[in-house]
Amino acid sequence: MTPLLTIEHLETLLHTGAAPVYAVDGLTLSILPGETFALLGESGSGKSMTALSIMRLLPDAGEIVAGQIRINDIDMLQLPETAMRKIRGKRISMIFQEPMLSLNPVLTIAEQIEEVLKQHFNLSRQATDARILELLEQVGIPDASRRMHEYPFQFSGGMKQRAMIAMALAGEPELLIADEPTTALDVTIQAQVLDLMRKIQQRNHMAILLITHDLGVVAEMAQRVAVMYAGEIVETAPRDAFFDHPAHPYSQQLFASLPGKHKRDQTLTVIQGAVPSLAQQFSGCRFADRCNQAMEICRQTIPQWNAISDGHWVRCHLLQDEVHQPAQSSIAPAPQETAAARPTMEKPPQLLQVTDLQVYFPIRAGLFKRTVGHVKAVDGVSLSIAAGKTLALVGESGCGKTTIGKSILQLIKPTGGSVRFKEQELVGLPRSQLRQLRSRFQIIFQDPYSSLNPRMRIIDILEEGMNALGVESSRRSANDDKPTASRHDEIDVLLQRVGLPAEVKWRFPHEFSGGQRQRIAIARALAVHPELLICDEPTSALDVSVQAQILNVLKSLQKNLGLAFLFITHNIAVVEYLADEVAVMYLGRIVERGRIDEVLSDPKHPYTQALLSSVPQITPHPDRRTVAVTGDLPSPASPPAGCHFHPRCPHAMPVCKQSYPLASSFSTTHTTHCYLYPQESDSNQYEH
């Protein structure tokens, strides 16, 4: 079969700063018609630059300096710009990561699709409308004839991405470049969009170049995989070969750094260091500095392609015949934490007890800003965390997870309910009294880039909490039996604890990578010796290998300092790795909670089941139940009557529409709220 797209020795330069950066450096790949080719890599590896080079849509600073890009034997780099416009959208289309930003907010969906049709086809008015309708129905937009004339703001995130796909399909392209198409979407929506892409591909026999960092998405979608590292491809293989025997040490280490249930009692393998600067000239393997199997030759000679099996190629010295050795065995298993060391039987005292917490945001309208309604962001949530334990709060975006975290800290005043920290009621406490308790509970935020003040040095950032709360050096944790040290020594200890050298305290936050900033944020929270850390998606903005570092830090802190975590996340793999208990949230309420093994291995609530089955899996389970969820998360301003989940639930019954279900218990710890199970009459907290 002749390939649809061939890229040979593509080199793309970015002229930023003093030295040009080789964002893509000698990339060669080919995509067959109708195939899904996944380009996998961490941020900064040059994936998106490759996509933009193919479309010839590089930013002004970018320049293609060498190589060939051919689509059906037309060399696209030789074409004039006018001819390129006939290729873009017609033969190659692209969908972007952020559906909120890639649609023009002042044009209707129909007008935006029409733009593509006008460019490539000569259609009559009626034919255009019919085609737009057909496209929108094809991507599964309900009531398309009405919704095509709506504006992007009237569409939800998933719907916007569907509209983007419809726009990309308008020109009937032979190749669709999908640049992280589902990264900004929730798991259930991601499952819908990936399913849609698969269906469309089969129907239109279209090739897809899927750019992603998510191994799960690759496993579900791709036929062939290429791993990109520092501007070049280091391994290319058919999917099954890649997932069975990843050959390059980088691929192996990526797999090893994924969190998961089977790694619960281990530290995750981390990839040391950072992606090297691409402005330099490499004289050896680009991965040599971070590789755990690096040899002398790796630093001196650039590795060549080695075939392992049919279609499986690797750029690594290890796999040259003479030095070949079974790669899997060489990864040293991470040190085992003895499971016995974790006291699981005795019930430790409750550290945090949240009862019937409500956070309503008023919706105001009119001249005098009368309250016309409430957004019930958190609507009667109860949870408790024991000292030294981790409770994971799982849910999709917009379900109120973050609001719970902030209202426990009293950063948002709760509307009702109670938050008791060690028998001390926090709700309604005056600011001055709350201040005295502030050092006991701290928060780590999601975005490491906005959580550190760019104009303060690290030492000032770390000292802020100490100064504000008057934390004395003498109040050190018990297992730290050094004598009282000065403030500076204490900061050094803090930085060491999160794995940073002490001299970084003189620097400013912009000099650090995302993972390092997140560690500084953790150190800042630790500076006041908290007993409870609320982690608000601390790893969702980070790459897999960096995520592993942060999770390791958190785990070692829990072990050494006995911290309790409220871990807010949407990443099930992280929950499996870290949490002791889990609470699943949907639209402001907890629908199911229990110990981690109870909930994750035997989910009871249909939403939990759907959520778990939507997560893309690396290892295919033959007995995996797929629970399809349709539709989007409803607005919390007007939640559906009865059970909030019933419009999307596959098991919805008439009773579900009438009242919110009561709790059903399966064990002392595992409860859910669903009419599928016998209702308990004693629990009536949701009857408003």
Added chain:
Amino acid sequence: MSFSPIILWTDALIYLLVVSVLCFMRYVRQHEHMLTPWKRVGHSTSGMSALTILLFFLIAGLLDSVHFRPALEHKNEENLTVYSVEVLSVLDILVTPLRTQVEKTYSAPLATHLYAKETIQLPDGEQIRAFARLQHGGAHLQNPETEYNGDIAWRSAQGMALGLAIWSVLTAVIILGLARGHPKRIPQRIAAIWRRSTEIPWHAILVTLFILSMLIGWSTMLASHYHVLGTDKVGQDILYQSLKSIRVALVIGTLTTLIMLPFALLLGIAAGYFRGWIDDVIQYLYTTLNSIPSVLLIAAAVLMMQVYIETHPELFETVASRADLRLLFLCIILGITSWTSLCRLLRGEAMKLRELEYIQAAHAFGVSHWRIISRHIMPNVMHLVLIATVMDFSGLVLAEAVLSYVGVGVDPSMISFGTMINSARLEMAREPMVWWALLAAFGFMFTLVLSANLFADAVQHALDPRTRTLARMTLPPRNSVEETAFLPDSPAPASPLPKPPRHP
């Protein structure tokens, strides 16, 4: 004593400003982490050239802010020294010929005759209409038609030589200062400046200084016998007026900003940070203030002030102190009316910042509101403040011109760019046109505002810790991959980026 020092209100405020700037510099010098970003201001070529020019303006303005009353020759009945009612400044003394050599009316730059014909009575009683000779400009020439060009050329050459001498002295001082008293280092420093490899762009500073000292030398040599920039309607030297205007412009630009800043900063940040009823009150306040035409408000206030001044003549010893109080009052009124736009800008920025996670983290630490505002919000809005105030600076200088036109600006006896432009405005319609007054005011104002803008740009750039100000060394051209494959031993060039530290 041959003079009696006078400290006008604006003088006092200027001294206060200078002292506080000096104290701030001292404080910064003692704190290494605060000094580093300020040192980076010195890396900007345009910024340092602009600073050189600004310094010239500042020196002129400061010299013009040291006021005194000279003693008169006669004594009063009690044999006490009588001081002149005229208040002079050090600048006035330095440029005495410019101040005293007054012509009858308009004369073009470097002219020897008046710009308009007038009736002259010849010694024999006959009357003719002709261009009269100037009393001072070119008065030393016996026969202007033949001697003029030669004289101008000769004096220009002398001026250039003087300029070169000034520049040489300044350069020598700078190089000696750089070498810090080690004579051996001098050639090395000169070479470094020539190669432009010094950290502070001394080459740019020296070039700017060269141009400045040439201009100063040239105008010094010519100004003693000619009117370099011509004269105005009442025959006053335009160059003198321009120099005197610098102080008024600086006073209006800086004092108004100082009066405006506390309002804008406190109210803007408080509105954006606290939200709620505080935000409502502040918003109503500035919306109301903004909807009153500011010229009306200023006119009303200035007229009230004028009435007060006129009914209390006993409060003012001299004309200058009266004019000065009016200037100060103008600054205050302009400051009170012009804080709204910056306030609105800061409110928006504070609203954005308060939602950021580092502020949330500070809340979680129980940091007090005042500390959050001063440590987290203030430093992150300073770039806006800096840009807005420098932009306002030019706007304020122009506002002064507009207000002087309406008659509510500075005192008519005070020379300012506003009054200069205002009087030049009418002369634009004359045939032949009188262009030099407007051009001089324009040229001085433009240079002042542009260099203030460029310098503020450099400061803002340097104070942002995320930017690098020194250009890094560029890499040698990269070899092809094949070439390096054959040369396995060739060391890779060091990465120019400081690599992020590796951590276990």
